[in-house]
Amino acid sequence: xxxxxxxxxxxxxxxxxxxxxxxxxxxxxxxxxxxxxxxxxxxxxxxxxxxxxxxxxxxxxxxxxxxxxxxxxxxxxxxxxxxxxxxxxxxxxxxxxxxxxxxxxxxxxxxxxxxxxxxxxxxxxxxxxxxxxxxxxxxxxxxxxxxxxxxxxxxxxxxxxxxxxxxxxxxxxxxxxxxxxxxxxxxxxxxxxxxxxxxxxxxxxxxxxxxxxxxxxxxxxxxxxxxxxxxxxxxxxxxxxxxxxxxxxxxxxxxxxxxxxxxxxxxxxxxxxxxxxxxxxxxxxxxxxxxxxxx
Amino acid sequence: xxxxxxxxxxxxxxxxxxxxxxxxxxxxxxxxxxxxxxxxxxxxxxxxxxxxxxxxxxxxxxxxxxxxxxxxxxxxxxxxxxxxxxxxxxxxxxxxxxxxxxxxxxxxxxxxxxxxxxxxxxxxxxxxxxxxxxxxxxxxxxxxxxxxxxxxxxxxxxxxxxxxxxxxxxxxxxxxxxxxxxxxxxxxxxxxxxxxxxxxxxxxxxxxxxxxxxxxxxxxxxxxxxxxxxxxxxxxxxxxxxxxxxxxxxxxxxxxxxxxxxxxxxxxxxxxxxxxxxxxxxxxxxxxxxxxxxxxxxxxxxxxxxxxxxxxxxx
Numbered sequence: 001x002x003x004x005x006x007x008x009x010x011x012x013x014x015x016x017x018x019x020x021x022x023x024x025x026x027x028x029x030x031x032x033x034x035x036x037x038x039x040x041x042x043x044x045x046x047x048x049x050x051x052x053x054x055x056x057x058x059x060x061x062x063x064x065x066x067x068x069x070x071x072x073x074x075x076x077x078x079x080x081x082x083x084x085x086x087x088x089x090x091x092x093x094x095x096x097x098x099x100x101x102x103x104x105x106x107x108x109x110x111x112x113x114x115x116x117x118x119x120x121x122x123x124x125x126x127x128x129x130x131x132x133x134x135x136x137x138x139x140x141x142x143x144x145x146x147x148x149x150x151x152x153x154x155x156x157x158x159x160x161x162x163x164x165x166x167x168x169x170x171x172x173x174x175x176x177x178x179x180x181x182x183x184x185x186x187x188x189x190x191x192x193x194x195x196x197x198x199x200x201x202x203x204x205x206x207x208x209x210x211x212x213x214x215x216x217x218x219x220x221x222x223x224x225x226x227x228x229x230x231x232x233x234x235x236x237x238x239x240x241x242x243x244x245x246x247x248x249x250x251x252x253x254x255x256x257x258x259x260x261x262x263x264x265x266x267x268x269x270x271x272x273x274x275x276x277x278x279x280x281x282x283x284x285x286x287x288x289x290x291x292x293x294x295x
Numbered sequence: 296x297x298x299x300x301x302x303x304x305x306x307x308x309x310x311x312x313x314x315x316x317x318x319x320x321x322x323x324x325x326x327x328x329x330x331x332x333x334x335x336x337x338x339x340x341x342x343x344x345x346x347x348x349x350x351x352x353x354x355x356x357x358x359x360x361x362x363x364x365x366x367x368x369x370x371x372x373x374x375x376x377x378x379x380x381x382x383x384x385x386x387x388x389x390x391x392x393x394x395x396x397x398x399x400x401x402x403x404x405x406x407x408x409x410x411x412x413x414x415x416x417x418x419x420x421x422x423x424x425x426x427x428x429x430x431x432x433x434x435x436x437x438x439x440x441x442x443x444x445x446x447x448x449x450x451x452x453x454x455x456x457x458x459x460x461x462x463x464x465x466x467x468x469x470x471x472x473x474x475x476x477x478x479x480x481x482x483x484x485x486x487x488x489x490x491x492x493x494x495x496x497x498x499x500x501x502x503x504x505x506x507x508x509x510x511x512x513x514x515x516x517x518x519x520x521x522x523x524x525x526x527x528x529x530x531x532x533x534x535x536x537x538x539x540x541x542x543x544x545x546x547x548x549x550x551x552x553x554x555x556x557x558x559x560x561x562x563x564x565x566x567x568x569x570x571x572x573x574x575x576x577x578x579x580x581x582x583x584x585x586x587x588x589x590x591x592x593x594x595x596x597x598x599x600x601x602x603x604x605x606x607x608x609x610x
Contacts, residue, residue: 127306127309127310130306130310131310131313131314131317133592134310134314134543134585134588134589134592135314135585136543136544136547136588138547138550138551139547139550139581139584139585142550142565142566142569142577142581143318143321143322143577143581145569146322146568146569146572146574146577147321147322147574219436223438226438226440226441227438227440227551230440230551230554231550231551231554231566233569246440246441246444249444250444250555257448257452260444260445260448264441264444264445267438267441268433268436268437268438268441269436271435271436271437271438272432272433272435272436275432275435275436276432279432
């Protein structure tokens, strides 16, 4: 399963990682950036202000529709849904940031090592990545939940571990390309240390694809967190999370389907945002795809 | 070609064995004695020792590991510490349900994705192609369980065409099976279909600019004809690879969908076991899921070798 993974989705694009392209940003990039900005703004806003306390129950106001007082209505405990959505953005971003961070910090050095050293180091780290590939992030998270109990930390660590192989692969294929360029050959000929070559030449050149991978992985992490919370294995109540809000709405589908719409839309728009951002950045970083991809 | 297949098979075996070790060690990281948990805090030391012997947890860990792995090969997963029931028949029962679900979903996804992706590629400069492309991008962003909930709202609650949940085995009442399986399959297939459509689109786009296609056109074949005769076989290779990767993803996605539709598959078994802290069952289901994933990967690699003569020669 090692070589033939097409580029379009994994982010394992063929990487003549150039400088960020100039010129007008594509609509894909703009829409993606705008959606991500909305999520970030919602999360930041929740630190200073939410219309109501997102966890305070108010039995008199149960299952209200949208109104001026409750923009998105209230849930079965009378909690304000809009406040919950704002607060949930924080959880979504937190899980995404930490899990992408874990995968980036562990996967990238492994991939660079594999790409630079070749031989046994490459075989071992790529086989390790293969083994990890057999454990999708969600499955790792369910196992973590079984052993350590459900929680935001468990979810972040598990999703992070599950996302390591993606980064290792992208970093390796990028490194392989950089290693065959003339400036690296000359750097090696002038006997620069491997660490210096990795820092001075490899890392700056694969930074573009790594950024793309971060964005795509972020989208997957948001999905995984939502799925885990939906299954009751993510953020525990009462802290609002989009996945759990969706799960709690399930028993009111017959009577009050609006409850499912808001968290559902929030999840979908966040994932769409990070996906589009990743696609847009890929078009920009990878001149080979210019013109036809992502439009 | 033979050598490549052998290498693939050897990698499969090694990966599987390492995975068993990893899963075993991970699941034993839990503090606590299964016998103590099963009996509660008031158990007498004699009863505890007896139960430990019954579970086999009084033996050294390597012995327990080999016992468990040998059991896997014989198709014997052991007895749950919590429910005290044999795990094997339970898994056999559940795995059928999950495989039916996933198989139908993948078939449906391909039926959606291949024609749609080709259409999108052929019309990629027209408004219809751009619209479809945007639609598929949005489809990718919708998680399966959200699609499931939306489908339930529209087709089960709103229109009342299909039941909102439940499962009937196909052997029991085929009509009812179809009615119950429709929404979960559609939920899984719509998301996978969106992903596969994007791959199909880029695969067809890529071959549309190939020289051999231009040659075929120059020889007088129409655009569609040239594409069908020369292009689609080449486009099939990347699409096949992604199908394999996505099939593995679908199996995990089904875990969540089974929860939404209350379908008694492997996913429900896994989540119930997690809820009961039935670790041996969790361990077994995880291994089954991993084995299925690895097998799919192996098959894709084999098919890939068979389909692509360039790889066949290289090996």
